[in-house]
Amino acid sequence: MSPDLTAILDEIVAHMAAAEDRGTVASYIPELAKVDPAQFGIAIATADGRLLTGGDSDTGFSIQSVSKVFALTLALGKVGDQLWDRVGREPSGNAFNSIVQLEQEQGIPRNPFINAGAIVVADVNLGGHQPRVAIGEMLRFVRYLTGDDSVAINEDVAASETATGYRNMALANYMRAFANVRHPVDLVLGTYFHQCAIEMSCRQLALAGRYLMLDGRHPDGGRVVSPSRARRINALMLTCGHYDASGDFAFRVGIPGKSGVGGGILAIVPGRASIAVWSPGLNDSGNSCLGTQALELLARRTGWSVFSPPEEGD
Amino acid sequence: MSPDLTAILDEIVAHMAAAEDRGTVASYIPELAKVDPAQFGIAIATADGRLLTGGDSDTGFSIQSVSKVFALTLALGKVGDQLWDRVGREPSGNAFNSIVQLEQEQGIPRNPFINAGAIVVADVNLGGHQPRVAIGEMLRFVRYLTGDDSVAINEDVAASETATGYRNMALANYMRAFANVRHPVDLVLGTYFHQCAIEMSCRQLALAGRYLMLDGRHPDGGRVVSPSRARRINALMLTCGHYDASGDFAFRVGIPGKSGVGGGILAIVPGRASIAVWSPGLNDSGNSCLGTQALELLARRTGWSVFSPPEEGD
Amino acid sequence: MSPDLTAILDEIVAHMAAAEDRGTVASYIPELAKVDPAQFGIAIATADGRLLTGGDSDTGFSIQSVSKVFALTLALGKVGDQLWDRVGREPSGNAFNSIVQLEQEQGIPRNPFINAGAIVVADVNLGGHQPRVAIGEMLRFVRYLTGDDSVAINEDVAASETATGYRNMALANYMRAFANVRHPVDLVLGTYFHQCAIEMSCRQLALAGRYLMLDGRHPDGGRVVSPSRARRINALMLTCGHYDASGDFAFRVGIPGKSGVGGGILAIVPGRASIAVWSPGLNDSGNSCLGTQALELLARRTGWSVFSPPEEGD
Amino acid sequence: MSPDLTAILDEIVAHMAAAEDRGTVASYIPELAKVDPAQFGIAIATADGRLLTGGDSDTGFSIQSVSKVFALTLALGKVGDQLWDRVGREPSGNAFNSIVQLEQEQGIPRNPFINAGAIVVADVNLGGHQPRVAIGEMLRFVRYLTGDDSVAINEDVAASETATGYRNMALANYMRAFANVRHPVDLVLGTYFHQCAIEMSCRQLALAGRYLMLDGRHPDGGRVVSPSRARRINALMLTCGHYDASGDFAFRVGIPGKSGVGGGILAIVPGRASIAVWSPGLNDSGNSCLGTQALELLARRTGWSVFSPPEEGD
Structure with missing residues (x-):
C-alpha cells in the first residue's frame, strides 16, 4: 500500500516550521544573502501523475x-x-x-x-x-x-x-x-x-525532475534521455550530489539528490517520485539544513530508499 | 517477468572465458600472487530462495x-x-x-x-x-x-x-x-x-550476503540487522565499496558492491539478489577486472539497478 | 688572496660552450619559446667595483x-x-x-x-x-x-x-x-x-644586484634598503629562490640566488659579488640548466659560499 | 672588532629570565613533559677557542x-x-x-x-x-x-x-x-x-658543533668531514633545520641551526662560532621559544649572519 503522502507532507511542514536550527543563508553571493531564512517548501511529483505540495512551494528560489x-x-x-x-x-x-x-x-x-x-x-x-x-x-x-x-x-x-x-x-x-x-x-x-x-519554485522543480523518475521519459511520452542514461545521472546524484556530504546523504536518506546553495534540493525515487525541497539556510557542508532533514524524514515515513527491497514502500 | 538468469549466467561465463585482458593478480601479498588468473566464478542467491552458479563457483578464494x-x-x-x-x-x-x-x-x-x-x-x-x-x-x-x-x-x-x-x-x-x-x-x-x-567460494559468499538483499533478515527468518541498518550498509557499499572507483562502479553497474584484492566482489540487489563474482586479475583501481565486467553485463541483461524504476526487471 | 676571477670566468664559458645537455627552453610563454638555446652569458660585479663578463653577457633576455x-x-x-x-x-x-x-x-x-x-x-x-x-x-x-x-x-x-x-x-x-x-x-x-x-643583459643584471651584496647600499653611496632588510632578502633568495629546487641549490651552490624562466639567475655573495648568469634552457625544476651549473662551478673555484668560514675565498 | 660576547651573553640571559611567554613543553613524549620550563642556557664556542656560557648551560637536556x-x-x-x-x-x-x-x-x-x-x-x-x-x-x-x-x-x-x-x-x-x-x-x-x-648540556652541545664552524675540522686538528660536506650540512641546517619554520628562522636569525623538541638548538656561524641554546618551552612550530629569541638577539647584537658581508661583525 502506498504511504499517505498528504499526511506525511503535513507532518514534515509542521516539523520544519518548529525547527530551531535552520542553518545559515549563503553569504558569498551577495544577492542570495538577502533571502529570508524562515521559509520552507516541498513538492512531490509522483509517477502516477499526482503533484503534492506543502509550505512555500510556490515561492521561487535560485536553483544554483x-x-x-x-x-x-x-x-x-x-x-x-x-x-x-x-x-x-x-x-x-x-x-x-x-x-x-x-x-x-x-x-x-x-x-x-x-x-x-x-x-x-x-x-x-x-x-x-x-x-x-x-x-x-x-x-x-x-x-x-x-x-x-x-x-x-x-x-x-x-x-x-x-x-x-x-x-x-x-x-x-x-x-x-x-x-x-x-x-x-x-x-x-x-x-x-x-x-x-x-529561478524555480519547488512545484516547478519537482515537475522538472520527472524524467529522472521515469527512466528518461517525459510524462508527455517523449524521451528526454535513454533509460541507461537516466539511471547513470541518478547514480551520479547519489554518489556526488551533495559535495563532501554525498556519502552521508546516501547513508541517511538513501535516494539520489542534488543540492544548491540557494537552499533547494531535487531528489529522485526511481519509478516513484520526483521531489523538490527548499529552505535557504545551509548546514556546514553547504546543503540545505531543513531540506536535508525533510528528505530524511520523508524517506523514513515512506520507506523510499534505493537500498530497500522494492516491495517495501509500495 | 523475471529475467532468465540461467541463460544470462551461461552468457556471462562464456564471455569471461573468452576475455583477453584479465587484469593483474595482486602481488603485494605474496601468498595471493600465486593464484591462477585464468579462473572466473559467479553465484547468485535470489530473494525467492534459488541459488544459481557458473564457472569456478565452488573454488575458494581469499575474500580480503x-x-x-x-x-x-x-x-x-x-x-x-x-x-x-x-x-x-x-x-x-x-x-x-x-x-x-x-x-x-x-x-x-x-x-x-x-x-x-x-x-x-x-x-x-x-x-x-x-x-x-x-x-x-x-x-x-x-x-x-x-x-x-x-x-x-x-x-x-x-x-x-x-x-x-x-x-x-x-x-x-x-x-x-x-x-x-x-x-x-x-x-x-x-x-x-x-x-x-x-576463504570462501562464490557460492558461499553469495549465500553470506543474503541478509543485505532481505532488508536485514536471515533467510531462516532471524534478524541479522534492522532494515534501516541493512539499507545503510548497502548505501556505504554503493558510495565507498570500490575505493576510488566507487563512483564509476555506481555509474556503470548501479548496484551496491564490495570488492577485495583477492578478486572477489559481493554485490547486492535489494529485494532481489545477492551476487558473488570472482576472478583474481585486478584492474588499475584494484578491483577484479572480469568480476566488474561480469556485474556490468549482469546488470544490463537483468535491468537490475537501484537507479531504475522497480517495475523494470521484475 | 682573491681568486683569479678572469681565469675562472674563462673556464666557465669554455665549459658551458661544450655542454651537451642544455635543458629545454620554456614553452608556456610563446614569445620565450623562440629564444636560441645555444647562448650563455655571465657577469660578476665585485664589491671592490670591478665588473667581469663572459659569453653572451650583453645580450638582453627576459628576466621574468x-x-x-x-x-x-x-x-x-x-x-x-x-x-x-x-x-x-x-x-x-x-x-x-x-x-x-x-x-x-x-x-x-x-x-x-x-x-x-x-x-x-x-x-x-x-x-x-x-x-x-x-x-x-x-x-x-x-x-x-x-x-x-x-x-x-x-x-x-x-x-x-x-x-x-x-x-x-x-x-x-x-x-x-x-x-x-x-x-x-x-x-x-x-x-x-x-x-x-x-629585459636585461647579464651585465645589467649583475649591476642591478649590487645593493644586495653591499648590505643594502647602492655603490653610489645611497641606501637602497637597511642592512637588516638586505640580509633578509638574501635569506629569502637562499631558502625560496629556486622554487622546489631551492634546497638543492643551497646545498650544491651555497649562495642566495633567484632564477627566472627566461633562463637568468641573479646570485649574491654578501660582501663580495653580485653575479648574473643566463642560458635559456631550463632543467626539470624550471631553473636555467647551464646557469645553475655555472654558479656551482664558480662557487667551487672561488670557495664562495655563505656556509664557509669568511677566511676561505678571501 | 669582535663584539663583546660576554656582555651580549649577560644581556641575553637577563632578557630571557624576564620573558613572560616561555612556550609550552613538548607533551607527546611523557618523559619530556616533566621538565621545568623555567630554564634557559646558552653556550658559545668560538673559532679562536674560547667557550662562553650563560644561564643553565651545564644542565643536561634531551637533544632529540x-x-x-x-x-x-x-x-x-x-x-x-x-x-x-x-x-x-x-x-x-x-x-x-x-x-x-x-x-x-x-x-x-x-x-x-x-x-x-x-x-x-x-x-x-x-x-x-x-x-x-x-x-x-x-x-x-x-x-x-x-x-x-x-x-x-x-x-x-x-x-x-x-x-x-x-x-x-x-x-x-x-x-x-x-x-x-x-x-x-x-x-x-x-x-x-x-x-x-x-643528553647534553649547552656547553657540551656547543663543543660538539665546532667541526661545522671549522669547515669540517675538529679543533684537535683532525678532519671530521671535508670542507665541502661541512658547508652542505650547514646549508641543510639553514634550509631545513626548523621544520616548517625554517624559512622564518633563516629570515630572522640568518644562520644555520637545528632544533629539537627537547628545547635545544645548535646554531653555526661558519668561521666564527658554534652556539647551543636551550629552553624547554616550544613555540607553535615545535622549536624552542626562548632559544629562538636568544639566537635572534645574539645575531642582531653580533651582526652574525651568513647573509651579511664578512667585514660586518669582525
Whole structure:
C-alpha cells in the first residue's frame, strides 16, 4: 500500500516550521544573502501523475547547483560519453569549490557536480556560440521539462555572481591552462552563472525532475534521455550530489539528490517520485539544513530508499 | 517477468572465458600472487530462495576486503552508531591504502571500507579480547550467514600479510597516535589480517550476503540487522565499496558492491539478489577486472539497478 | 688572496660552450619559446667595483621571476613588514605555479618568490594606481640600480603572457576570493606581466644586484634598503629562490640566488659579488640548466659560499 | 672588532629570565613533559677557542632532533652521496612528523632533518648490526666531537619514546613498504629513539658543533668531514633545520641551526662560532621559544649572519 503522502507532507511542514536550527543563508553571493531564512517548501511529483505540495512551494528560489543536473543532461545529449574524457565520475572528497584536486589530476574535474566539472559542462553547452544562445537553450529545456514557460533567470543573481565569483574564475582559468576549458573564460562563466541563476519554485522543480523518475521519459511520452542514461545521472546524484556530504546523504536518506546553495534540493525515487525541497539556510557542508532533514524524514515515513527491497514502500 | 538468469549466467561465463585482458593478480601479498588468473566464478542467491552458479563457483578464494562488510555489521551490533564517531561515511577520493587523508582529518578514516576504516572496525571488534576470540566470533558469524560450517581462514595468507603488511602497520600506528586505535597495534592487525584471510567460494559468499538483499533478515527468518541498518550498509557499499572507483562502479553497474584484492566482489540487489563474482586479475583501481565486467553485463541483461524504476526487471 | 676571477670566468664559458645537455627552453610563454638555446652569458660585479663578463653577457633576455627580487624590495619600501601579513616566508615545497598550498592556507602564499606571492607583491606595488604608474616606478627603480637607462620592457613578451597566463589568472582570482588580492585582477596581472617582461643583459643584471651584496647600499653611496632588510632578502633568495629546487641549490651552490624562466639567475655573495648568469634552457625544476651549473662551478673555484668560514675565498 | 660576547651573553640571559611567554613543553613524549620550563642556557664556542656560557648551560637536556645533524654526518661517512638516492634535500613545507609528502613522493623523505628522513639515516647507520652497535658508535662520535666522555643516553626518555612513538612507527613502516627502510622497523626505531635520547648540556652541545664552524675540522686538528660536506650540512641546517619554520628562522636569525623538541638548538656561524641554546618551552612550530629569541638577539647584537658581508661583525 502506498504511504499517505498528504499526511506525511503535513507532518514534515509542521516539523520544519518548529525547527530551531535552520542553518545559515549563503553569504558569498551577495544577492542570495538577502533571502529570508524562515521559509520552507516541498513538492512531490509522483509517477502516477499526482503533484503534492506543502509550505512555500510556490515561492521561487535560485536553483544554483541543482541546474548542474539539467546542464549535464543537455551536454550528454550533445557530446555523449565523450564528455567523460573531460570530467570524471568519482566523488571528490573535497568541498564544492576546491581547486586542489584539479592540480593533482591535470585539470580534469572529479565529477560534473562540483563547480569545476559544471564549468566544463558549461563549456560543452556553450559550444562555439554566444552565451545567450546556450542560456536560451538551457531555459527552453527546463521549461519543457517543467511544462511551465514562466521559468526565468534572475538577472540580479547572475550579475551578483559575475561580479564576485572569483573562485569560479580561478577554477575556469586553471582548467583553461590545461585546455579543458576551450572557450573564453568570460563566455563560459557567463553561461554558467546564468544557468545557476535560474529561478524555480519547488512545484516547478519537482515537475522538472520527472524524467529522472521515469527512466528518461517525459510524462508527455517523449524521451528526454535513454533509460541507461537516466539511471547513470541518478547514480551520479547519489554518489556526488551533495559535495563532501554525498556519502552521508546516501547513508541517511538513501535516494539520489542534488543540492544548491540557494537552499533547494531535487531528489529522485526511481519509478516513484520526483521531489523538490527548499529552505535557504545551509548546514556546514553547504546543503540545505531543513531540506536535508525533510528528505530524511520523508524517506523514513515512506520507506523510499534505493537500498530497500522494492516491495517495501509500495 | 523475471529475467532468465540461467541463460544470462551461461552468457556471462562464456564471455569471461573468452576475455583477453584479465587484469593483474595482486602481488603485494605474496601468498595471493600465486593464484591462477585464468579462473572466473559467479553465484547468485535470489530473494525467492534459488541459488544459481557458473564457472569456478565452488573454488575458494581469499575474500580480503569483502570481509569489511561482515566486520562492519558485527561492529555496528556491538557499539551501534557510536562507531561513526570514529569512522566517517564519505567516499575517500583516494586509493584504498592512502594515509594522506588520515593526517588531514586527525586520524578519522573516511569510511569503514578503506583499510584505515576497517582497522578501526577491527579495533572495535577486538574489544579487550585476544585476537583469536574476535577472529572466532567473526568466523562463526560468517558461517551462520552462509549456513556452511566449512568456511575457514587460510593461515598461510594471514601469515603472509602479517609479514609484509607494512602499510597497514603504518595506518594502524598512525591512528594509534590519534587514539583512534585503542588496542595494541599487533593485536588489532592480527584480527584484521585473519579476517581478510577468510576463504570462501562464490557460492558461499553469495549465500553470506543474503541478509543485505532481505532488508536485514536471515533467510531462516532471524534478524541479522534492522532494515534501516541493512539499507545503510548497502548505501556505504554503493558510495565507498570500490575505493576510488566507487563512483564509476555506481555509474556503470548501479548496484551496491564490495570488492577485495583477492578478486572477489559481493554485490547486492535489494529485494532481489545477492551476487558473488570472482576472478583474481585486478584492474588499475584494484578491483577484479572480469568480476566488474561480469556485474556490468549482469546488470544490463537483468535491468537490475537501484537507479531504475522497480517495475523494470521484475 | 682573491681568486683569479678572469681565469675562472674563462673556464666557465669554455665549459658551458661544450655542454651537451642544455635543458629545454620554456614553452608556456610563446614569445620565450623562440629564444636560441645555444647562448650563455655571465657577469660578476665585485664589491671592490670591478665588473667581469663572459659569453653572451650583453645580450638582453627576459628576466621574468628575477624581477620578483626588485618588486619585493619596492613593496617592502612601501608597506614594510606589514607585507608579511599577506605573504609567508617559508619554502613552498611545491612547483612555482602550484595552487594547492593556497587553498590549504586560505589564500596566503608561502613566500614572495612563488608566482602567487609575487602577485600579492604586485598588488601592493600597484596600490590604487594604474598599471602604467606601477610599471614606470619599477622600471625607474631597476634603471637606478643598474645605472643604465636603456633597461626596458619587451612589450611582445608582456602581451604573450597576458594572452596565455591562465594559471596566473587562476592564482590571482583565487587570492582575490580571499581578499588577498585587493585590486582588479587584470590591473594586478598587467603590472605583474610587465614586470616579468623587463629585459636585461647579464651585465645589467649583475649591476642591478649590487645593493644586495653591499648590505643594502647602492655603490653610489645611497641606501637602497637597511642592512637588516638586505640580509633578509638574501635569506629569502637562499631558502625560496629556486622554487622546489631551492634546497638543492643551497646545498650544491651555497649562495642566495633567484632564477627566472627566461633562463637568468641573479646570485649574491654578501660582501663580495653580485653575479648574473643566463642560458635559456631550463632543467626539470624550471631553473636555467647551464646557469645553475655555472654558479656551482664558480662557487667551487672561488670557495664562495655563505656556509664557509669568511677566511676561505678571501 | 669582535663584539663583546660576554656582555651580549649577560644581556641575553637577563632578557630571557624576564620573558613572560616561555612556550609550552613538548607533551607527546611523557618523559619530556616533566621538565621545568623555567630554564634557559646558552653556550658559545668560538673559532679562536674560547667557550662562553650563560644561564643553565651545564644542565643536561634531551637533544632529540639536534642529534639528526650528528647522525647525518655519520651516515654520509658510511655511504657518501648515495644517501641522497634515499633522502631529498628540500625543505618539506610540512610539519616535522607529516606523512603526506611520503605518500606523494613514494617513500622518499624530503630531507634528513624531518623525522622520516632521520629514520632513513638511522637505517643507514644501523647497517646489518644490532641497535646497540649503532648506538655505541653514535655515542662515541658525539663524545669525540665534544671531547667529553660523560655524554650519555637517558634510557627513560628512550623507553618513553619507544612506548609512545606511534607516528614514528607509522613513518618507518610506511617507508618499509617502499623498501626505503631496509632493516626491521623495531631495530631501526630502537637506534633512532636512543640517538634522540642523548643528553647534553649547552656547553657540551656547543663543543660538539665546532667541526661545522671549522669547515669540517675538529679543533684537535683532525678532519671530521671535508670542507665541502661541512658547508652542505650547514646549508641543510639553514634550509631545513626548523621544520616548517625554517624559512622564518633563516629570515630572522640568518644562520644555520637545528632544533629539537627537547628545547635545544645548535646554531653555526661558519668561521666564527658554534652556539647551543636551550629552553624547554616550544613555540607553535615545535622549536624552542626562548632559544629562538636568544639566537635572534645574539645575531642582531653580533651582526652574525651568513647573509651579511664578512667585514660586518669582525
